Amino acid sequence: MNARGTFRHALLAGILFSAAPGLAAEPSVSTTAIEARINHLERELAELKALVKSSAATSEKPVTSTPLTVSSASGAKVQLYGFARLDGAYDSGKINPGNTAMWVRPENLNNNDGEWNMTAGATRIGINLSGPDTKDIKLSGNIEMDFFGGGTENNQNPRLRHGWLKAYWPASDFSILAGQTWDVNSSLIPFVDDPALMWSGGNIGSRHPQFRLTKGFSAGEKGHVELTAAAARTIGEANTLADTWNTDPGKDAAIPAIQGRIAWSGPVLVADQPATVALSGHYAEEEWDTDKTGTHQTLDSWSCSVELSMPVSRKLTLAGEYFTGTNLDDYFGGIGQGVNTATVREIRSCGGWGAVRYTPSPSVTINMGGGIDDPRDSDLAAGGRKVNGTIFANIINKITPDLILGIQLSEWRTGYLNSGTAEALRAQSSLTYKF
The missing domain is CATH 2.40.160.10 (Porin)
Structure with missing residues (x-):
């Protein structure tokens, strides 16, 4: 059975299950009517997908990526950045x-x-750290390196540029x-x-x-x-x-x-x-x-x-x-x-x-x-x-x-x-x- 057939049968089973009380009360509802409803829903879904693709292609405001940010076990936010x-x-x-x-x-x-x-030694990679903050203290940090640390021209070594932590008390600057x-x-x-x-x-x-x-x-x-x-x-x-x-x-x-x-x-x-x-x-x-x-x-x-x-x-x-x-x-x-x-x-x-x-x-x-x-x-x-x-x-x-x-x-x-x-x-x- 292909994926389309599997989807259709699963959707049919869901509709039958959710409609079971109604079907018991209205025995005149046929399987053919349910199939027609499924076809109608699938056509609407296809139209919505086409509309979304068309909007993305013609939009004046391009979709921009956001920095990759994750949270560590301590609750600190870790943001990756850099450049080649x-x-x-x-x-x-x-x-x-x-x-x-x-x-x-x-x-x-x-x-x-x-x-x-x-x-390519100036290529850089870094991590910005922030939090977890308290009522009085904001925590931040940075770890950054490039590749001017020696080695050969096509096998350059990493070099630490920055590696620091900072505690800031906003109330007293x-x-x-x-x-x-x-x-x-x-x-x-x-x-x-x-x-x-x-x-x-x-x-x-x-x-x-x-x-x-x-x-x-x-x-x-x-x-x-x-x-x-x-x-x-x-x-x-x-x-x-x-x-x-x-x-x-x-x-x-x-x-x-x-x-x-x-x-x-x-x-x-x-x-x-x-x-x-x-x-x-x-x-x-x-x-x-x-x-x-x-x-x-x-x-x-x-x-x-x-x-x-x-x-x-x-x-x-x-x-x-x-x-x-x-x-x-x-x-x-x-x-x-x-x-x-x-x-x-x-x-x-x-x-x-x-x-x-x-x-x-x-x-x-x-x-x-x-x-x-x-x-x-x-x-x-x-x-x-x-x-x-x-x-x-x-x-x-x-x-x-x-x-x-x-x-x-x-x-x-x-x-x-x-x-x-x-x-x-x-x-x-x-x-x-x-x-």
């Missing part, structure tokens, strides 16, 4: 490290030798965060399409394990002030001055880095798009052992940054940062140079970035800007990178809300102590599928 992404770039000279851009290699190692890079996430200091992100985010080219700040406290205050009718302090992990260069154990001088210092930020946010030029002005910084120490008997030098690491994000109109935003500090390689400052190991002294550096974002339509964003990182020449070892700058322009096009094309052009110039300046142009593109 491919980056490709042509460089007119050798740009370090290649898949991303940070500085140009010395001219004697470059020789205007072009390169082509392609990677106070929160505690514990785990790994973005640093408190220099928290703005440039408007670039390169996953390296202009590190070593004017932007500092990274991600570190930390314990963070944040307190918010109202400032006027629509303004908000936020104070943040954190104790974070310090990660230093491998120290081989005393032995071959590659001791981490950040860990050897036996104290955490202290990060802090004060920020004001509120409407200035655009009523529903707040501007933000912030002052931030950090202080840390590194203990550099110079022999096997425990003789050491304690070197400082510190930064001070000014941050600005200013919507000029609903479609135009200006943003930028300025920084100054010492021993900033752990925060991608000093063009990746923190300590001159020949003299065991800190390398001082300053710089910053500025950018403008224009959004002509909800699906298109145009960005341009530049940055510079300028270590102090007298602090550098022979052949050190003494200045690094870049300018960029890009366009980000949402082909659909979930399919995004990025195209970026940038120029990089890196000066070397007593070795001239190396230059390279970079043309790159990205294709991203969000989920």
